[in-house]
Amino acid sequence: MTQQVPGQAQLNRLGIARLDSVDMLRGFVIALMVLDHVRxxxxxxxxxxxxxxPARTSVALYATRWITHLCAPTFVFLSGVSIHLQRAQGKDTATLSRFLLSRGLWLVLLEFTLISFGFNFGFVLFAQVIYAIGVGMILLAALIWLPQRVVLAIGFLIVAGHNVLVPIDAQSLGSLAVLWRAAFEPGLVAGMPGFVAYPFIPWFGIMCVGYGLGGLFLKPEPERRRSTILLGTGALVLFVVLRLVNGYGDQLPWREYETSGRTLLSFFNVSKYPPSLLYVLATLGVSLLLMPLLERLRGTAASALLAFGRTPLFTYLLHVYIVHGSALLIGVALGFPAKIFCNFIVDPSRLVQAGWGFGLGIVYIVWFGTLLTLYPLSRWLAAVKRRRRDTWLSYI
Structure with a gap:
């Protein structure tokens, strides 16, 4: 099997050279997403x-969780970038709109079937990042008929302004509560076994920003590097300024603790559910600064990130079953009842009461083993996508 070499042009389904920078960053955050779910x-x-x-965590545990904050916003942002690249590479508006509608519906279906079952090993409607991306694509299927700068403005408005709506409580909206949870407020879905972790409107704003800024990634490499560094630095500076004010931009104000170290942890503890303005600035700022560094990677690590980044949905779906299945098999081998690993997403108390779990060292070992398992499978599908132009391959 031919190994993917960073810096060597790879072709997409349209026969056009792919951008290593986008694929590498996407692969990196997918690897981090695996770490988060292994944890x-x-x-x-x-x-x-x-x-x-800050009051209960350790520095190692905090860092392990915080670095995985990069996953979802970067994944969604790059989805928007990829949509812009498809348009720039020759897809007309009507064709792209139809594709976004069909793929968005497909992603929502996957989220509520194979993916939700994989996370829970039982029926549950678990609305996570794939749901948010799917609904975002459905909405963008309509918005791409607008000028790109208008979509960018809509994205900025949502990202910067949706925190105004945080005080609204879904329970106060009566029959509209379910719709409000689906769109704005995370939480349990009344009357059914389900949980909305990623309400789609805030994440759709991030996708629109990615689409609107997609042209930056088509610039020559030196100019693209400068642009991403400036954007990333600007986002982090704005984050620090707004966070110091401790006013608008996040639903969780930071506070002083008995030590400066825990106060610092509080300062960077920003809200993901739903993603606040400060959360988006901090995470995308870091990701944009990482992009030029990741482009310099070579060897097996770079090839693995490219394989993950060029097969994102396949790798995501596969890792859910590998991670959850490994937990169940290891748990049963150690004498834990199999039933505690099933139907626990809404109420994980059985896992807690059984005393299941290990320290961070084991978490990182399992993470590394999972990546080793995923790599040849993702590389195989990436090679298939290079060789073939079948339409169905764009849906996995």
């Missing part, structure tokens, strides 16, 4: 307390 299934305190709680 969920294997860490002893995963369902006991928030790993970002």
């Amino acid at each position: 969920d299934y294997f860490h002893v305190h995963a369902f006991v307390f928030d790993p970002l709680d």
Whole structure:
């Protein structure tokens, strides 16, 4: 099997050279996403307390959780960038709109079937990042008929302004509560076994920003590097300024603790559910600064990131079953009842009461083993996508 070499042009389904920078960053955050989910299934305190709680966490646990904050916003942002690149590479508006509509519906279906089952090993409507991306694509199927700068403005408005709506409580909206949860407020879905973790409107704003800024990634490499560094630096500077004011931009103000170290942890503990303005500035700022560094990677690590980045949906779906399945098999081998690993997403108390879980060292070992398992499978599909132009391949 031919190995993917960073810096060597690879072709997409349209026969046009892919951008290593986009694929590498996407692969990097997918690898981090695997770490986050391994922590969920294997860490002893995963369902006991928030790993970002400055009063209870350790520096290692905090760092492990915080770095995985990069995953979802970068994944969604790059989805928007990729849509712009498809348009720039020759897809007319009507064709692209139809594709976004069909792929968006497909992603929502996957989220509520194979993906939700993989996370829970039981029926549950678990609305996560794939749901948010799917609904975002459905909405963008309509918005791409507008000028790109208008879509960018809509994205900025949503990202910067949706925090105004945070005080509205879904429970106060009566029959509209379900729609409000789906769009704005995370939480349990009344009357059905389900949980909305990623309400789609805030994440759609991030996708629109990615689409609107997609042209930056088509610039020559030196100019693209300068642009991403300036954007990333600007986002982080704005984050620090707004966070110091401790006013608008995040639903969780920071506060002083008994030590400066825990105060610093509080300062960087920004809200993901839903993603606040400060959360987006901090995470995308870091990701944009990482992009030029990742482009310099070579060897097996770079090839693995490219393989993950060029097969994102396949790798995502596969890792869910590998991670959850590994937890179940290891748990049963150690004498834990299999039933505690099933139907626990809404109520994980059985896992906690059984004492399941390990320290961070084991979490990182399982993470590394999972990546080793995923790599040849993702590389195989990436090679298939290079060789073939079948339409169905764009849906996996």
